[in-house]
Amino acid sequence: MEGQNQAQLLQIGYDNDKYLHLQSERIRERIARFGGKLYLEFGGKLFDDYHASRVLPGFKPDSKVNMLLCLKEQVEIVITINAADIEKNKRRGDLGITYDMDVLRLIDAFLGIGLYVGSVVLTQYCGQPAAELFKRKLENLGVRVYKHYPISGYPSNVQLIVSDDGYGKNEYIETERSLVVVTAPGPGSGKMATCLSQLYHDNRRGLKAGYAKFETFPIWNLPLKHPVNLAFEAATADLNDVTMIDPFHLEAYGTMAVNYNRDVEVFPVLKAIFERMDGTFPYLSPTDMGVNMVGFCITDDAVVSAAAKREILRRYYTVSCEYKRGSSGKELVTKLELLMNQSGVTSELRPVIAAALNKAEQTGAPAMAIELTDGRLVTGKTSALLGASSAALLNALKTLGGIHEDIHLLSPIIIEPIQNLKTQHLGNSNPRLHTDEILLALSISAATNPTAALALKQLSKLNCAEAHSSVILSQVDESTLRKLGINLTSEPVFSNNKLYHN
Numbered sequence: 274m275e276g277q278n279q280a281q282l283l284q285i286g287y288d289n290d291k292y293l294h295l296q297s298e299r300i301r302e303r304i305a306r307f308g309g310k311l312y313l314e315f316g317g318k319l320f321d322d323y324h325a326s327r328v329l330p331g332f333k334p335d336s337k338v339n340m341l342l343c344l345k346e347q348v349e350i351v352i353t354i355n356a357a358d359i360e361k362n363k364r365r366g367d368l369g370i371t372y373d374m375d376v377l378r379l380i381d382a383f384l385g386i387g388l389y390v391g392s393v394v395l396t397q398y399c400g401q402p403a404a405e406l407f408k409r410k411l412e413n414l415g416v417r418v419y420k421h422y423p424i425s426g427y428p429s430n431v432q433l434i435v436s437d438d439g440y441g442k443n444e445y446i447e448t449e450r451s452l453v454v455v456t457a458p459g460p461g462s463g464k465m466a467t468c469l470s471q472l473y474h475d476n477r478r479g480l481k482a483g484y485a486k487f488e489t490f491p492i493w494n495l496p497l498k499h500p501v502n503l504a505f506e507a508a509t510a511d512l513n514d515v516t517m518i519d520p521f522h523l524e525a526y527g528t529m530a531v532n533y534n535r536d537v538e539v540f541p542v543l544k545a546i547f548e549r550m551d552g553t554f555p556y557l558s559p560t561d562m563g564v565n566m567v568g569f570c571i572t573d574d575a576v577v578s579a580a581a582k583r584e585i586l587r588r589y590y591t592v593s594c595e596y597k598r599g600s601s602g603k604e605l606v607t608k609l610e611l612l613m614n615q616s617g618v619t620s621e622l623r624p625v626i627a628a629a630l631n632k633a634e635q636t637g638a639p640a641m642a643i644e645l646t647d648g649r650l651v652t653g654k655t656s657a658l659l660g661a662s663s664a665a666l667l668n669a670l671k672t673l674g675g676i677h678e679d680i681h682l683l684s685p686i687i688i689e690p691i692q693n694l695k696t697q698h699l700g701n702s703n704p705r706l707h708t709d710e711i712l713l714a715l716s717i718s719a720a721t722n723p724t725a726a727l728a729l730k731q732l733s734k735l736n737c738a739e740a741h742s743s744v745i746l747s748q749v750d751e752s753t754l755r756k757l758g759i760n761l762t763s764e765p766v767f768s769n770n771k772l773y774h775n
Contacts, residue, residue: 287577295569311485317490320379354458359372365458465543503516590765674730738758
């Protein structure tokens with residue numbers, strides 16, 4: 274089992290180049306189908322889709338953006354953000370920044386690669402002070418901003434929605450290009466409603482346009498209980514997303530297709546809205562609305578399935594730690610346990626788990642293990658100078674650089690002054706160096722120490738490594754390891770019995 278798992282870590286199961294070609298072609302076809310104008314609701318992450326790259330080895334985290342660059346001259350980006358999310362300072366869990374700040378980050382990122390950002394839409398706007406301030410800030414920065422308003426009874430009150438008092442109240446978004454990609458910093462931002470509002474206004478103006486939906490997961494042409502689709506359920510457990518057979522597709526075509534509950538539930542309402550707008554609806558099923566070509570680019574199902582199972586296991590540890598911290602409920606842990614049972618997932622899929630727990634048992638203190646992409650395992654223990662994650666990080670760099678384990682990359686002469694600074698002047702009670710402090714010290718040492726310089730050069734090789742900690746890590750250690758591209762999990766156990774943990 275272990276040898277098989279290590280071998281699969283190095284294998285590719287997905288053709289990224291084929292994906293870029295097929296996906297861009299499918300979107301071009303959909304634009305042409307609607308006479309040269311398409312509003313494309315873009316779900317998931319456009320940048321840094323690490324979930325997709327983990328469950329589909331070979332899929333690049335920036336693949337979706339690169340696909341859009343194939344259509345660069347046709348693309349216009351519209352970013353939606355729920356005004357209520359601005360008011361309550363809603364944050365992205367992965368980046369730790371508020372949704373409004375993420376809008377600015379997305380605009381910079383799109384412009385930085387040459388994609389045109391047309392505007393920002395404040396959805397569910399009802400005069401929220403924070404939203405009004407954000408609107409003013411965007412306009413001062415030269416960004417066009419539009420306001421869309423709440424509609425009573427949405428989405429079931431079709432008669433009101435498709436009227437001057439529904440979509441008609443929304444400000445019409447002036448767009449210039451044939452492919453309008455509607456994206457957002459997170460779920461619940463009003464992407465679909467924005468697309469439909471535009472279609473309503475276009476219809477009133479006698480303009481022809483269409484709507485389509487882009488979602489990477491679930492993959493419609495994989496089996497319902499395929500590990501990749503179960504990994505999607507694991508990743509969206511907090512949203513209560515459930516994969517299911519698309520009953521409308523089965524009825525229309527007599528073939529199985531996988532979708533998820535929210536799209537299936539909203540389909541009849543969406544059909545009624547379209548028919549009220551112009552008397553027709555172009556799709557027979559929720560699956561028809563999509564343009565997803567991901568499933569056609571899997572080259573090795575065994576590799577992809579194994580990767581998806583590892584992702585389910587990682588998600589289990591993530592929600593278990595969130596439950597321990599008090600930020601999520603027990604029901605999420607139970608749901609992940611059920612998904613693990615359905616897909617036959619056990620902790621043996623990640624050898625780092627047993628390695629970390631064994632090291633902790635041997636030393637009687639917190640420990641960490643890192644599995645490098647070539648399958649080698651290194652561990653780190655807690656000491657007077659270093660936390661376990663810092664020790665494991667240094668040991669991994671030594672292993673990658675072929676540096677003997679007995680050589681100290683950082684001498685106590687360097688570490689002790691930093692500890693003194695932390696405890697005597699900055700008010701920290703823990704003298705041990707965190708991973709970010711270790712990397713700063715290593716960078717300084719590299720200027721005069723060739724061995725430290727050699728170790729520092731190995732950092733990029735940690736990308737896609739697996740790691741497990743016997744205790745919940747500090748936020749700074751979690752953040753640093755993830756920035757290095759390490760897939761980190763932790764046991765849902767605090768390192769001490771204190772009530773305050775940071």
